[in-house]
Amino acid sequence: MASRVFGASIKRKEDPRLITGEAKYLDDLQLPGMAHAAILRSPHAHARIKSIDTSAAAAVPGVLGVFTGKDFMDVNPLPCAWQAGGVENHVNTPRVLEPEKVTFTGAGVAVVVAESRYIAEDALQLIKVNYEVLPAVVDAQKATQSGAPQIHDNAPNNVCMEWSCGDKAGTDKALGEAEVVIKERVVNQRLIPTPMETRGCIAQYLPATDEYTVWMTSQAPHVMRLLMTAFVFGIPETKMRVISPQVGGGFGAKIFLYPEYCLVTALSKKIGRPVKWAETRSENYVATTHGRDHITELEVGAKRDGTITALRVNTYANLGGILSTIAPGIPTTLYGRLLSGAYKIPNIYCHVWGVYTNTGMVDAYRGAGRPEATFVVERAVDMVANQLSMDPAEIRRKNFIPSSAFPYDPKILNGLKYDSGDYDKALGKALEMVGYQDFRKAQADARQQGRYLGIGFSSYIEMCGVAPSAWIGLPGEGWGAGLWESANVRVHLTGKVVVTSGSQSHGQGHETTTAQIVAEELGVPVEDVIVQHSDTLGTPFGYGTYGSRSASVGQVAVFNSLQKIKEKAKKLGAHLLEAAVEDVVFENGKVHVKGSPDKAKTIQELAGAAALGYSLPAGMEPFLDDTAYYDPPNCTFPFGTHICIVEVDAGTGQIDIKRYVAVDDVGKVINPMIVDGQVHGGIAQGVAQALWEGAVYDENGQLLTGSLMDYALPRADLLPSFEVGRTETPSPTNPLGVKGAGETGTIAATPAVVNAVLDALKPLGVLHIDMPMTPARVWQAIQKG
């Protein structure tokens, strides 16, 4: 082919409909006869529901029905689909409305269905709930201590599960023998994912066929159907169709099955009309999952020469008042097993307490466990460097897993190995881009003038495309299903290609990158490929889009389907060219006789011939159509080094990010522009955790950061122009060589910024500041310094 499509920065196919406003999001959809639901949410973080009086609300003109939890006792509680592997989990999950007790502010207790959302909201104000308010606890560590309020009967001391990984005895011994040991308590604060589009659901029930159609803002429509039918409603999976229309961002928060989706589905049958619920931003902040929220005691041991010998981690992971769909899996498998980072650390032990508190549900948020692990590791490495007065780049180099050591078994990964890496190369490139030696000179000069410049490093690894099913699933890490993906490719009579896949795109540009893979393999124009997804009708089953898995799992399924298509095309081409199959090749969109490129059939000709079926080889079925199911043999392990330069205003504590250099290695890159976009957005969110974002509950479990007036999202004017570079170490795990790029920025950025701020403040004796590093906290640390 003249120019490769795979690897080209072509413009996104999905953008015209998005930027012109033609794309329909959930709340844009209107069905004939549609009614509207509004949900009454608990104002208390921990309370028993003694009684609910709905009579005044029911009497409001235009109200079609008012219901409480007692009206849905025939609907099962939602499932917890990922329990911490190998240990007992004391599971408590939400019901569609809580009938007896609420365990966080914002839990749904009643619903009004009305002719309009306005009427429903008016009626909602008239519902009287008699609560017995109970004492609340919001801090995960305090919740485990004696005397703390008990939230669930089956979870003594509010512990949902205790999980550990690594070598306890070896780590204890190594720490005992270490020449240097540093202890620190680090808090990875709670974050609110805040996708541009909030959640929502529309359900329609058709009595004649006893079937539901459910539109919802989901990153995983097939899984939603599975969980709702098989677990919540106990109906055949075939009785429900789930559609995720255009989804306006998710960041993980739209992976999960939520009570509202099941509630609206149940209401559509009760009311006998389609019912819509669209979440407000206020609801989104209390009732959609949050992320992170770890309190961690870490101990790192090293030799005086900077060789890290041991890492011991004790983490209290806040899971909220009740479990979201995969909550226990995040702070265990996706956190503890990543604590070796990019380094040879011979002894690691991690203990995790999964804890209930009277706060909103906590589950996967962009990076999901890996940012928390990276923060621990990258802070620990910097602490050792600081203690030993070593250069932070040098200590990283000293402890890196060398490129010759791959595949590398970090031992805490329960049998999996890092697939490929060249950590030193990425660090070297980042140092070169930033001009490290020049910066250190500038920093010294600035300090003479009383200015505080700092540089921070984060040499991360992460894990994408989590698999294989046999590793992640119930026998291993506790995930209650598989994690393969599927794709169907059809080359229609006209030569146009339709791909259906189980992945779900909500901003990642799958329609473009999948088309690039198809165009590359079949030699058709990108414009001739359409990618259909996000509707359980007409797409093969898939587990959905999260964990940066759509390229390394979903698109490999597309690639494998294409190989089957090409094989069949070759057989057909050989037949039509009256040649032996061994004598033809598929190249540049044509099947031709080896050595005779002119004696060829184009893919379009072959598609037409296959579809018409006038002349097929004996036994060949018509049409070029094939499906592949792909269960990867391993995860993929992207890596890189991010470097941040800041200046701290010692008078006010304000932090100015002067430069941000990111060198990522995500394996082979399908579309560099899309990867750059993912990296940019990820860095913004990672920086925001370091400096601005943080969900805060008061002691009574009231969310103090309940709106965008209080919760500080990253803004373009607060960020520098990112300097993005890449190295390319193909993944040997899959035939595309891809790793995953959706979360690297979020994973890497947070410790890079924190390390930079602490580097700046070193002359002032400041060793630690909790995130977010607000001007007030920085200023207070300087005062104490």
Add this chain to the structure above:
Amino acid sequence: MYPAKFDYYRANSVEEAVKLLAENSDAKLLAGGHSLIPAMKLRLTQPALLIDIGKIDSLKNIKANGSLEIGALATHARVAASADVKKWFPALANAASLIGDQQVRNFGTIGGNIAHADPASDPPTVLIAAGATIHVRGASGTRAIAAEDFFVDLFTTALEPGEVVTKIEIPNLSGRKSAYAKMSHPASRYAIVGVCAVLSMEGDTCKEARLVVGGAVAHATRLSEAEAVLKGKKLDAAALKAAADAAIAQVGDDAMGDITAPADYRRAMVGQYLQRAIQSALG
């Protein structure tokens, strides 16, 4: 985000708005709506009637003629961009440019802003520093209120029920140096601390300083102790430090705190931003 039911009336003149306000006790004026409508969407306020004054063109003018007159319905974007404001009182243009974001500035009005009297809002601080006068009209006629007397407490002004802000008048400040220095809240962009300095200088010596703080306290307030410290002084580093200390002492326990900026921090920042405002005014 779904307001309760309300009636809507568009007033075509100030007289009509005043009359409607007098006739409806549970009515609110709608200008830019950027404080009122969010509060209604959260059902924090549920007025029975909105009187939209947004189309009264006579309240939108900005003109400089002896004094600078800014109509109550001038948007923040227009105040920020106005050549007259930039020339007459650049600190106000700067403060207006720092409000919210572009969409807020395109809709929000200076009159609505001061009538709402958010303690962390920027215009009150600079208007007091300028010695501005707020002109209002009610059922019993018009009156003029000194900006310094207009802001009474959190979300509380000297406006009587039924009164409408019509214009803001800023005296001739020629020869004065002025600047506004602000630390923005990272989410809301409201002032954590905002200080405005208006200085009359004779060479290096300060004849008179008007120094006002907002954001850190319940309502924009003159820092009279710091003003006294600077009067007749050369504005060197020592004088600025002394003024900052006086301002911090005056704010004292009145400093407000929240999860982003605790009271001790805000109090200290009053001193920092006082110095920054003066340095910026002196250029």
